[in-house]
Amino acid sequence: MPTSITSSQTDLTTLTDTSGFSGHPKGLATLFFTELWERFSYYGMRAILVLYMVAPLSEGGLAFDVKTASSIYGTYTMSVFLTALPGGLLADRLLGARLAVLLGGIIIACGHFSMVFTSPAFFYTGLVLISVGTGLLKPNISTMVGSLYGENDPRRDSGFSIFYMGINLGAVLAPLVCGFLAQSQNFKDFIASMGFDPRMSWHWGFGAAGVGMTLGLIVYLLQRERLQRIGASVRKPKEQTQTVTHPPLTSAEWKRIGAIFIFFLFTILFWAAYEQKGASLNLFAKTLVRTEIFGWTFPSSWLQSLTAFFVILLAPLFSWLWIRMGDRQPSSPAKFTFGLLFIGLGYVLMVPAAMLTVAGKISPMWLVGLYFLEVVGEMCLSPVGLSTVTKLAPAKLLGIMMGVWFLAAALGNKLAGYFAGFFDANNSGVLVKLYGFIAVGLLLSAAVLALLAPSIRRLMGKVH
Numbered sequence: 194m195p196t197s198i199t200s201s202q203t204d205l206t207t208l209t210d211t212s213g214f215s216g217h218p219k220g221l222a223t224l225f226f227t228e229l230w231e232r233f234s235y236y237g238m239r240a241i242l243v244l245y246m247v248a249p250l251s252e253g254g255l256a257f258d259v260k261t262a263s264s265i266y267g268t269y270t271m272s273v274f275l276t277a278l279p280g281g282l283l284a285d286r287l288l289g290a291r292l293a294v295l296l297g298g299i300i301i302a303c304g305h306f307s308m309v310f311t312s313p314a315f316f317y318t319g320l321v322l323i324s325v326g327t328g329l330l331k332p333n334i335s336t337m338v339g340s341l342y343g344e345n346d347p348r349r350d351s352g353f354s355i356f357y358m359g360i361n362l363g364a365v366l367a368p369l370v371c372g373f374l375a376q377s378q379n380f381k382d383f384i385a386s387m388g389f390d391p392r393m394s395w396h397w398g399f400g401a402a403g404v405g406m407t408l409g410l411i412v413y414l415l416q417r418e419r420l421q422r423i424g425a426s427v428r429k430p431k432e433q434t435q436t437v438t439h440p441p442l443t444s445a446e447w448k449r450i451g452a453i454f455i456f457f458l459f460t461i462l463f464w465a466a467y468e469q470k471g472a473s474l475n476l477f478a479k480t481l482v483r484t485e486i487f488g489w490t491f492p493s494s495w496l497q498s499l500t501a502f503f504v505i506l507l508a509p510l511f512s513w514l515w516i517r518m519g520d521r522q523p524s525s526p527a528k529f530t531f532g533l534l535f536i537g538l539g540y541v542l543m544v545p546a547a548m549l550t551v552a553g554k555i556s557p558m559w560l561v562g563l564y565f566l567e568v569v570g571e572m573c574l575s576p577v578g579l580s581t582v583t584k585l586a587p588a589k590l591l592g593i594m595m596g597v598w599f600l601a602a603a604l605g606n607k608l609a610g611y612f613a614g615f616f617d618a619n620n621s622g623v624l625v626k627l628y629g630f631i632a633v634g635l636l637l638s639a640a641v642l643a644l645l646a647p648s649i650r651r652l653m654g655k656v657h
Contacts, residue, residue, distance in 0.1 A: 217352050218341040220423065223416040225359035228334055230409030231298060232360045234305055235273070235327065237367030237402040239471050240497040241375040242266060243613075244479060245395045253392030255313070259476065260614040266472050267610015269320050274603035276328020281336070281596030283329065289425050290333035290340075291417075297330030298410045305403030309396050319399070332595040339583035339591070340423040347516065350580045354512035357504065357576040364501035367405065371398035372494030442587060445654050449585040452652040453594060455645065456578060457601045459529060462638050463574055464605025465612065466536055466631050467567060470497060472613030473627070474560065480618040483554045496560055503568035511572045525581045525653070526646035530639050532574025537635030539566030540628050547624035585653060 246262035248254020257265070284293040304322030307315045338356050342349040374380055375398030381391035442450075478484065479493040515522050523531070539562070546559035578598065586594035612631065617623045 217348055217355065220341050220419040221338065221352055221355065223412065223419045224334055224338055225356055226416075227294070227298075227409045227413040228356065229359045229363040230405045230407075230412065231301065231327075231330060231334075232363035233367045233370075233405035234301060234363075234402040234409070235323070235367075236364040236497070236501070237371030237405060238305060238308070238323070238399055239270070240368035240372050240475070240494040241395060241398050242269070243472055243475050244494060245375070247476070248395070251392075253390075253395055255316075259616055263472050263610045263613035263616070265610075266613065267607045269324065270468060270471070270606035270610065271603045272320075272324035273327045274331070274599040274606060276324050277332040277599030277603070278328075278593070278596035280328035280330070281332040281593050284333045284336070285591075285593060288329075290337050291420055291423070291425060293329045293333040294337070295410070295413065297326045297328070297333070298406060298413065300326030301330065302326075302403050302406040302410065305399060305406060308399035309403070311393065311396060332599055335579050336583070336591060336595050337420065337423050339580070347519070349584070350515045350577065351512045353576045353580040354508050354515070354572075357572075357579075358508035358512075361501035361504035361508065363405070365498045365505060367402070368494045368497035371401050372492040372497070374398040374401055376492035376494055446587045448652040448654065449587070450590075450594070452649050453582060453585050453598070455649055455652075456525070456529060456581065457597065459533060459638055459642050460574070460578060460598075460601040461605045461608065462635065463533060463536060463570070464602050465608035466540060466635055467571065468606050468609035469613060469631070470500060470564070470567075472609055473616040474563075476613075476616050476618065477624075478557070478560060481550045481554055482557050482560060484557065496557060496564075499561060499564040500568050500571070503565050504571065507568055507572050508576075511576075524646070524650055525577060526642065526649040528573045528577045530642045530646065532570040532572075532577075533635050533639035533642060535566050535570030535573065537570075537632055537639060539563040539570070540632035540635060542566070543628035544625055544632065547621050547628055550618075550624065551621045 243262050243266050244254075246255045246257045246265060247259060248256070250256045255262075280293060280297065284290045288296070301323050304319045304324075304326060307319035307322060309315075335356075338353060339349070342352060375395045377394075380397070381394050384394065384397070385391040475494070475497065478496045482493065482496070484491055484493045484496070542559060542562050546555055546563075549555045549559075579595075582594055582598045583591065612627065615623060615627050
C-alpha cells in the first residue's frame, strides 16, 4: 500500500509536530515556499500568454485571432491540470510524492526556458513540458501537505489555507515581474539601449518565469530534511513483488467518492468562470480598461495580480475563521455553495461594465470589484476542496483522487478558453451576453448545490 500519501501511515512525530509557523508542522514552510515559486513561474507566464499570442508580428507576437489564442490557452491550461491524474498515479505506484515533485519542478523549468527562444517550435515545446511537469508536481505537493496532518487534525483546513496563501504570494508577484518585462515600454527602451530587439520583450517575461521555478527547486532541495517522513518512495514487501492486492472499497468509502464526484461537477463551473481572468478578462483589461493611475500607465497584465493580492489579505482571515468556529463552521457543501454564490455576484458586476464600454475605456475598479468577489468565493471553495479530498478519499487512492480533483480544474480551464473565444472588444452586446450567461449559470449552480447539501452530507458520513 502506498506510504507516500497516507497520513495514518506517516511517522507519529510528523503528525504531532507543532514546531512550524503558528503551531503547524515545520514541513509546511518548505512546501509553502516551493509552491510559491512554482506558482510564480506558472502565473507569470500565464499573465502574458494570451496577450503574446494575439499581439501582431510587428510587436513580436504570434498574430493569432482571439478564438485561436483562447483555444490554445484553454487547451494548455487544461493540460496543466489534466496531467495531474497520471502524475498522482505515478507517485502512488512508483515514484513517491517527494521525488515526483522534484522531477516535476525540473521539467517545468525546462519548459519555461524553452519559451525564451522565438521559434514557434520552442513555444509549443515549452507548453508541453510545463504541462507534464505540473502534472507531476501539483497534485503531489498538495498530497504532501495533507500528509503532514492526522485524519482528524483540526489544523488541516488552516494548514491548507496557509499553503494556499503561499500559492498566491507567487501569483501576485508573477504578473508584476513578468508583465513588466513583457509589456512595459520602459523595459523595451532599456533592452533596446543594450542592443536587443525590443519586440522580444515577451521572451524576457517567459525567462523570468523559468527563474522562478528554479528558485523553487533550490528551496525544496535545501530543506529536504524537513520532508523525510512524508512522500517517501513506494516500497513493496518482498512477498508482494509479484502481486499487490488491496481489500475492496467499503460502502462508506464508495459514498465518500460519490461526494467527491458531486463537488467535482460544481468545481468545473467555478473554474470555467474564474479562469476568464487569464483569457477574456485579460483581453478586456488590455483593450477596454484605463490602465493608468494619476497619469502613470501600467501594463494591463498587472491587473492579474489583484486576485492573488486579495487572497493574501483574506487567507489569514479565513484560516483564523475556520479554527475559531471549530465544529460550528459550515460544512464543506455549504462552503462550496458560498464559493459559487460570490463568484456569480462578481460576474453580475461585469454586465454593466460591458455596457459602459460603448462610451470608451472604463475604470479598472470594475475588475477590482469582480476579482474581490471572486476571491471571497475562491477562499470558500478551492483550499477547502483540497482539504476535503484528502479527508474523503480512501487512503490507497488518495493520489489518484487528488488527480481526479485537478481534472475538474482541467475541464474548467478548457471551458474557460471556449467561452473566451466569444470575446469581442468591438461589440458590447456580445460582452453583456458572455458575462451575463456566466453570472446566471453560477448563481443557478449555487442554488442547486444548496438543495443537494443534505444528501451530500449523508454521503460524507462523519467527515464534516
